[in-house]
Amino acid sequence: MTKADLIIKLDYVNHTREKRGKMSELVLMTPELIPLLLEVAFENNNHISDKAIWITEYTIKQNVTLLLPHLNIFTKNLNKITREKGIRPIAKMCEILLLDYYSKKETLSKKAIKNIHLKRLYTACFDWLIGAHNVAPKAHAMTCLYLLGLDYEWIHNELKLVLEQNYANGSAAYKARARMVLAKIKV
Secondary structure: OOHHHHHHHHHOOOOOHHHHHHHHHHHHHOOOHHHHHHHHHHHOOOHHHHHHHHHHHHHHHHOHHHOHHHHHHHHHOHHHOOOHHHHHHHHHHHHHHHHHHOOOOOOHHHHHOOHHHHHHHHHHHHHHHHOOOOHHHHHHHHHHHHHHOOOOHHHHHHHHHHHHHHOOOOOHHHHHHHHHHHHHOOO
16 A cells, blocks of 8 residues: 555544444554555644544553554654644553553563663653643653653652642543552652
8 A cells, every 4th residue: 555545544434433433444454554654644634634533542451562663763753743632642652652561561662662662752741731721631642751760860860840739720530540640759
């Protein structure tokens, strides 16, 4: 499938699980579409790039290992996504990736994720947490930063400071996730 063919298929996708699921099935059966999806996702900030991100997220939820060969592209371009419709699923993919990486099981993520990827992830997560974004990417960023703080001690200190400063003005969902994360931080 060419990039142009993929864009045409993405144009028919909407937010429904049915449409995302069908497109995700195609990607699961044809994993070589992942780099094309990422290319479309990161080259434009429009409704098609949002859809490419949705499909990538939907696919990664089912098989996180499909993202591993593309970590350099994925982590280098996190800051290019500026639309809220794209930021939420990108933040969710980061959370899925890090939950796999920090799981107690032996996973392929542990071998694939390098220090540079982790640094790019914590940079993006702090940007989402501090920036003027909806609560969902902030919640995903909190979880990611908590996990990353297991390896980088300074992250827990900074995360605690940010959460405490923004707690009073946060939504109920923000406060609930912040309480959960703060309870885990031993600083």
